[in-house]
Amino acid sequence: MRNILVIAALCTVVVSQSGCLMAARHAYRAVTAEQPESQVNAALDRYKGLVLNADSSRLADMFEPQGELFHGDQKPVGHDALLDYFKARFASAKPVELELRTASTTAHGSSGTQHGSYRETRRSASGETIKEEGSFEAQWRREADGRWLLQRLLLTRGGTGGG
Numbered sequence: 001m002r003n004i005l006v007i008a009a010l011c012t013v014v015v016s017q018s019g020c021l022m023a024a025r026h027a028y029r030a031v032t033a034e035q036p037e038s039q040v041n042a043a044l045d046r047y048k049g050l051v052l053n054a055d056s057s058r059l060a061d062m063f064e065p066q067g068e069l070f071h072g073d074q075k076p077v078g079h080d081a082l083l084d085y086f087k088a089r090f091a092s093a094k095p096v097e098l099e100l101r102t103a104s105t106t107a108h109g110s111s112g113t114q115h116g117s118y119r120e121t122r123r124s125a126s127g128e129t130i131k132e133e134g135s136f137e138a139q140w141r142r143e144a145d146g147r148w149l150l151q152r153l154l155l156t157r158g159g160t161g162g163g
Contacts, residue, residue, distance in 0.1 A: 036112060043147075044100060064149045066078055093122035116136055137156075
């Protein structure tokens with residue numbers, strides 16, 4: 001407790017003398033708010049949430065207007081094709097679980113790339129459990145309004161199975 005009081009007293013002196021603490025806090029917030037890797041990771045988390053909610057419209061909106069998705073023999077390009085893809089996928093089987101493990105995230109300026117693995121469990125209308133796993137590569141682009149949109153998402157199946 002005594003150490004905390006000493007630190008607080010020193011901080012008070014520094015702040016009253018130069019305002020450095022406030023400037024440092026502002027600079028820290030600006031730097032952490034602008035960490036592009038964190039923003040790309042947050043965008044991937046949003047994508048995951050939308051998949052689990054089977055939100056076809058918002059998922060399609062997460063792609064650039066000419067965004068691409070490669071998943072097996074499915075290769076929708078553009079908003080309308082992506083919307084149709086997600087609607088058909090969710091009509092055939094609802095997502096139950098989705099795990100996205102990011103092995104690497106890099107981001108510079110307005111471009112970002114992620115690599116990792118995925119595991120998804122879906123349930124068909126007849127009650128069949130569908131499991132799929134594999135790897136993913138996501139290419140992102142930051143828009144002028146700060147949103148990160150997918151340019152391309154590549155899902156490569158590495159193992160499937162029913163149950």
